[in-house]
Amino acid sequence: MDHLFRRKRLGLLKPLLSLSLVFASFLMIHKLKLAEKDGLGVKHARDADWCGSGCFSFKKGDVKSAVGSSEAPVLHKELDAQRVLNGTPASWDAQVLNCSEDASVKNQDWFRRLDPRFHQFVLHRHCRYFPMLINHPEKCADGDVHLLMVVKSVIEQHDRREAVRKTWGKEQTIDGKKIKTLFLLGSPTTGKDTKNLQKLIEYEDRIYGDILQWDFMDTFFNLTLKEVNFLKWFGIYCSGVQFIFKGDDDVFVNTHNLLELIGFRVEERKDADLFVGDTISKAIPIRNRQSKYYIPKELYDKPYPPYVGGGGFLMSSSLARRLFVVSEAQELYPIDDVFLGMCLQKLRLAPQMHPGFRTFGITRRRVSPMNSEPCFYKNLIVVHKLSAAELLRMWSVVRREDLVCAQRTSV
Template sequence: MDSLFRRKRVGLLKPLLSLSLVFASFLMIHKLKVAEKDGVGVKHMRDTGWCGSECFSFKKAVVKNSVVSSDTPATGNGLDAQRVSNGTPAVWDAQVINCSEDASVKNQDWFRRLDPRFHQFVLHRHCRYFPMILNHPEKCTDGEVHLLMVVKSVIEQHDRREAVRKTWGKEHTVDGKKIKTLFLLGSPTTGKDTKNLQKLIEYEDKIYGDILQWDFMDTFFNLTLKEVNFLKWFNIYCSGVQFIFKGDDDVFVNTHNLLELIGFKVEEHKEADLFIGDTISKAIPIRNRQSKYYIPKELYDKPYPPYVGGGGFLMSSQMARRLFVVSEDLELYPIDDVFLGMCLQKLHLAPVMHPGFRTFGITRRRVSPMNSEPCFYKSLIVVHKLSAQELLRMWSVVYNKDLICAKKTSI
């Protein structure tokens, strides 16, 4: 009798889970419809299959305003894209990919010793540029864009994107300087309700017109793919943009202070090599297997070059184009901010440290009341690790004209 009850309970579990998913989807669609009256941009999308990381086989993607398609497999060795020195393609050209694993690596001793968690990454590390699912080439063509806000996100984090759009990612013009925003996404990971999630993100993009999406799975190890695919995208479509802020969807950005910093660098004529943030120097790979940032010795066994915390950093358009060129000759690395540090090292440059970028929070002790003190946010540029609700609340407080903060004075 007990076993029969368990079977019935298991039988009920699946429809209950399905109902929960339908209800969650309904709620998100309702939220998006409420916001639709303020949205802009319409996107034409493709409906194509994707087999995931097991085979890395991709079908042709149909992307609005993308007129070039190729039947030549695109691989990560750079053969699918013309180099900057030879002229950059006019449109996104990575349309068809059949990227099989590099079987020759399996015969090497270091690979046999490698932690199995890194096998798929290493076997497909040569897969670099991917078809675009959602594209907005018009984003940078609407006159001169002074600052492009580029935000790493995942499909499920709709509430974070909404909070960013209502706060520091709001597109507007300040003293004649245009600020535009883009979110970078991959595809839903295997095991999730892929079709429904994709339909939701298409609908969100139809409203706002601010999402770039590529056909690779949105996993931690694939964050570096967002870096290199964005750098190539920027090099194709954004010749008129002057500066880029790149960050996560859980940060607070004081746009007023960010624009002031840019103004100072322009006055000092230091914008050409501008790459500034919360610099981490003399770091070494983490060997703790329980850490999210664990790297085995077989993959990398030397100190890291100086790099900035990926929560938020600022760079000039000139620097972004130089990073694109050197990135094509570097092997991909599973930690995206370290990879950019490797690109800078190849340029014989180092990121500039700025105390206004706090990618580890105001204090590293999460229980510290300082992390919720609005006057600190008013004086800083970037603060990491806020929920969507915390971001909205802190934004309204910091930009309240009645907020009075003590000012430092010197005698």
Template sequence: MFNKTPHCTDITILTLDRWMVLYIFNISMSFYFFLKLAEKDGVGVKHTRDAGWCGSDCFPLKKGELKTGPGNSDSSALGNAPDAQRVSNGTPASWDPQVLNCSEDASVRTQDWFRRLDQRFHQFVLHRHCRYFPMLINHPEKCADGEVHLLMVVKSVIEQHDRREAVRSTWGREHTVDGRKIKTLFLLGSPTTGKDTKNLQKLIEYEDRLYGDILQWDFMDTFFNLTLKEVNFLKWFDIYCSGVRFIFKGDDDVFVNTHNLLELIGFKLEERKEPQLFVGDTISKAIPIRNRQSKYYIPKELYDKPYPPYVGGGGFLMSSQLARRLFVVSEDLELYPIDDVFLGMCLQKLHLVPEMHPGFRTFGITRRRVSPMNSEPCFYKHLIVVHKLSAQELLRMWSVVHNEDLVCAQRTSM
């Protein structure tokens, strides 16, 4: 189907592999040097977790709540205005949650449905009113000049620094295209209990010193807490970055064709569809998974109806106007343990349905991992988002796709 010039040879791939190994080795040695330096002089600790902090057996996130005070974003201050007209004018000018007690909702324990609920979900339900958390690393200056066209927001965890390096070297590189400024941020929580928490925190602080592109909150980076990344980012965005035009939100293991993404934004601006823009790989008519072995298992006691339409969290695009509305409605919704579905619930409350776009392949080009189509560069050249690649695969595919010698046939539907 496609014709390729022979630049993508085994020799080229071997060279890239060697480069990647050397690159990761150098980064690792830099981190090691920093750790030794930090142990010597105590440098680099912006926030250290108390040794007596509640671990995963208690609740998989740091306890905290929103500080009350003048100008605080309180749902009562929004009155009874329709969701579509509500705005977050009460949002404070800085991040305000403090390290305060956010104890469990003991009243839930008395309810029959809770007694029947799978124990894996007990702590989530007892503490899902704990919504906003202290920031360990913040960059309020990221959008300070008010001229950011596209903000790339990437969900990651501390240990995946190789993925972040690959993203920074490829689609997450901060630059300007035809006057359109692109900025990048990585969203992180804290290391889970049982890991080398202190040293991992030093590593991430050193990484942020190098790049200045990390937002970190003081809740544990667990699967159920991915929704906390959504709501804490929406609040952060509303405070510090609401002037940006568009937001791409994705995982750190996707390939993003930045050129095609900017083209899509241009088309939407021409069509004047910016205010309600939310586009990705839409999943409709889905129902909760009842298989207890599945990562996405949801018991009937927690949710027992079909999901609203939502997009695969591997990558999606939204306008800042819609992001502000999502922030407002999200504050009145109970947190849900699957972050993609939670955003679908927010959209449903706004009476909106996410737009399906064939360029977003959050399940890969084909669902069969071994399919040769998943490694065909000409598909990547014509798509916008492809999930799921390792750091090494991302670097290799980016190099191949952006090689001027790559020749592809005309676009072909898949």
């Protein structure tokens, strides 16, 4: 797995990268300070110690959180009792990682034939839970969160997180329903100035207090680690939440329509097994070696179970807890949304299709004028994918009182 191996940077590139990052750091810090002055407020100060992701294989668990070194308060006595029954720890217990490769796999014929790009993933896919660099055990401490917005991001995508916070990811209460937001991050990938980037993300978290960060490298194959580590984290710290929206930082989410969908499912008493999104059925692994989603036959050679596009989906907390249980026995897979489909299959459940979730955009043709038509966004729930500037613009237009759509728009 990529996170256990880092290459030495070329001598000539290092100073150039450092200079570029210093300039970018100044810009980002300036923006963060402006946000701080605008009343977002600085959260509790963190311990100054920092250990780069290059030393995570022997690091003690010194987790930064908005409540210092104390553990999250217990929400309810019955939740604490339930943790004892199901074996869930009361706090994050992955404090030290010393995960060596599974050398026995190298002796198998299928591994010798396997595309080398997947070697590290296969050798280390038993490495499942990682130490936390930033934690917020207090996020759900009041026990009254209706909807938790969980957003996958990487350190460099500061502008996207800013746009989400100003739009659909804003922490607020709507019609008595409390909404909280968290961003899921790993560590900077190989070839980046990890120390400066880490300090920047810690500074950002001091302002907003909405980042969860684990000590594994933020690579495409490691997106599945965000799934399993979050599911475990959720069972420890946020079991009282009723619903979870999980998506990318480049989607548009119509919060009103999302809450309306939840309300309908609750009224119909169809919320216990709720897992809804842009469902993909009868898919097979992609064999094109140039594709981002390429999977060799040696790794997986049968049709995929039904799954939802990872750009954005909604699930109940009850189902999230059951997903965590089955995920622990499910072998990790390098495509995160397919992995969740495999876990659902183990529960003998299928994801529910909803036309309001457009994780491939309104149309697959990027240049289509429909992809920028506000009336579509007003009636949909999730649209993928938008830049930070596009998200801010569309959010502003869709919420305008003078926006008139002649009839309910559909495609």
